[in-house]
């Protein structure tokens with residue numbers, strides 16, 4: 001399971017796996033605690049997660 005949310009510092013879309021504790025934002029390089037990230041989407045594969053992030057960047061998804 002993959003979760004997609006936004007960086008709570010800069011708002012950049014971010015994806016992480018279930019069980020992962022931290023993730024580093026690719027835009028601001030802040031190390032984020034996965035617990036603090038509001039999950040917007042849940043998907044099965046990393047490919048789906050990157051498709052969702054791409055759509056978020058293009059503002060096709062909130």
Ligand SMILES: [Zn+2]
Pocket residue numbers: 007008009010011012025026027028029030
């Ligand atoms: Zn960020």
